[in-house]
Amino acid sequence: MAAAYERIADDLRTAIRAGRLRPGDRLPAETKLAERFGRSVPTVREALRALRDEGLIEKRHGIGTFVRCRRTPARRSNLRHQWEKDRVRASPEQRARTGATEHDTGLEADELVIRARYREVAADADVAGAFGVPEGTTLLERRFRTRCAAESAPFGLTTSYLVRDMIAGNPDLLDASKEPWPGGSQSQLYSVGIELDRVEERVTARPPTPEEAAELEVPPGTSVLVLRKVSYDVVGRVVDVADLVLPGDRTELLFTTSLERW
Amino acid sequence: MAAAYERIADDLRTAIRAGRLRPGDRLPAETKLAERFGRSVPTVREALRALRDEGLIEKRHGIGTFVRCRRTPARRSNLRHQWEKDRVRASPEQRARTGATEHDTGLEADELVIRARYREVAADADVAGAFGVPEGTTLLERRFRTRCAAESAPFGLTTSYLVRDMIAGNPDLLDASKEPWPGGSQSQLYSVGIELDRVEERVTARPPTPEEAAELEVPPGTSVLVLRKVSYDVVGRVVDVADLVLPGDRTELLFTTSLERW
DNA sequence: GAGTGGTCTAGACCACTGT
DNA sequence: CAGTGGTCTAGACCACTCC
Known part of the structure; x- marks a missing residue:
């Protein structure tokens, strides 16, 4: 039985990999995601942290959470x-x-x-x-x-x-x-x-x-x-x-x- | 004003760098650390997570938290x-x-x-x-x-x-x-x-x-x-x-x- | 069984951003 | 100002490891 935050992370990761969420797109606010997945905000934050550690998303304080664009190497x-x-x-x-x-x-x-x-x-x-x-x-x-x-x-x-x-x-x-x-x-x-x-x-x-x-x-x-x-x-x-x-x-x-x- | 978890992380990081905590040493349990620093367990866990992301410590479920030994390259x-x-x-x-x-x-x-x-x-x-x-x-x-x-x-x-x-x-x-x-x-x-x-x-x-x-x-x-x-x-x-x-x-x-x- | 870290809740308040 | 993420609390229960 996978943890709740892992299932949320999987959901979002799949959406990003499939292109349903594109680089630069803003994700729903943490409270909105909590509501949608029926979980508490800290649990959603745990999922977002996992995705951030994978380099898939980027959080900007006071603005929102975004799908990351690759920086030019x-x-x-x-x-x-x-x-x-x-x-x-x-x-x-x-x-x-x-x-x-x-x-x-x-x-x-x-x-x-x-x-x-x-x-x-x-x-x-x-x-x-x-x-x-x-x-x-x-x-x-x-x-x-x-x-x-x-x-x-x-x-x-x-x-x-x-x-x-x-x-x-x-x-x-x-x-x-x-x-x-x-x-x-x-x-x-x-x-x-x-x-x-x-x-x-x-x-x-x-x-x-x-x-x-x-x-x-x-x-x-x-x-x-x-x-x-x-x-x-x-x-x-x-x-x-x-x-x-x-x-x-x-x-x-x-x-x-x-x-x-x- | 630094965050509480950052001050805890700084404390432990300094101890590790100074050699007061050596590779392989076990850190006190999270509840003990929370007590010592006068903070809640999640706050201590936040500090430990930061140190783990820096590669300084390693957590082993059911056993404890340890100062990391370098693997032979x-x-x-x-x-x-x-x-x-x-x-x-x-x-x-x-x-x-x-x-x-x-x-x-x-x-x-x-x-x-x-x-x-x-x-x-x-x-x-x-x-x-x-x-x-x-x-x-x-x-x-x-x-x-x-x-x-x-x-x-x-x-x-x-x-x-x-x-x-x-x-x-x-x-x-x-x-x-x-x-x-x-x-x-x-x-x-x-x-x-x-x-x-x-x-x-x-x-x-x-x-x-x-x-x-x-x-x-x-x-x-x-x-x-x-x-x-x-x-x-x-x-x-x-x-x-x-x-x-x-x-x-x-x-x-x-x-x-x-x-x-x- | 005792002790450890892992997950989760349901809130609270703060700091930052754009309007 | 309203909305966002950042930090924090005080617990709860679970899973794992060792004895």
């Missing part, structure tokens, strides 16, 4: 790494015009708003392990927030770590006000003679912390994609460790793997 | 594709011993249980678009469920599509009882003369449907990773389209991108 391809490497040796003007994020999203540079914050931190066990340096090593922590000028929600939150002694040769690299740097991170690293050899990216998903949920403006119940990017240079050193937190409901990560020919 | 690397391609021309005995999943997880072949189900279907708009064939084209749909012999929950659910006419040259490929095929999908394709050139993988995250949640045994509130894998052969055809649904709380996807040297 923000794409990010691993081809961006080779693309960015090729640009390292292009002219500064060319580099300034378009960065990897513009390349991924198809937006122009002036449609993007980037906020960068730098500070020096001591490496914790996690990041120290990724770099293969002792815990406590001085790192430059760079936090980025990239968003479309027309929206308030960012595409994602990026925290990148560099070993300070490795990049100290160019003082500009320690200065957040130089952002956005023409050509991006690979051009920054090239300014101290570093050439990348490969990039490893680890992808997992988890529920957002309340802080992340607020900053990314993700509706409750949706999860975030977490991407740990580790960059290696041509002599095998780890030169950059970055964590990206991306809203799961609007992010699409594309990875292309080329195979050797026979 | 199942890893999957894109290096598996080259690895599998190299094995295509190895001896059948060698191929039978270890497949790509064993390679990823570090498990032996006899620790894995694979269930395969085949059927013929007409291509819907989505898959037809991925293949670049007309809607309604006859496809072979192959559903796989791979799990560790010691656990009931699978690593993930895989649905792979092949164009029937492309593989009909080898009748064994239409027969689910030939699974597991030594060497995996690439060896199957090679038996009709297909050599892979590259693999594209699209990763997104979303809440599971109730059906997926049941089959993957994911706790409510956690999301799934969805991976759409498209394989291209050396003449540029799409030869395989596969959808993987992976539990977000135990899956780690690793992608390595090699860059051209200067």
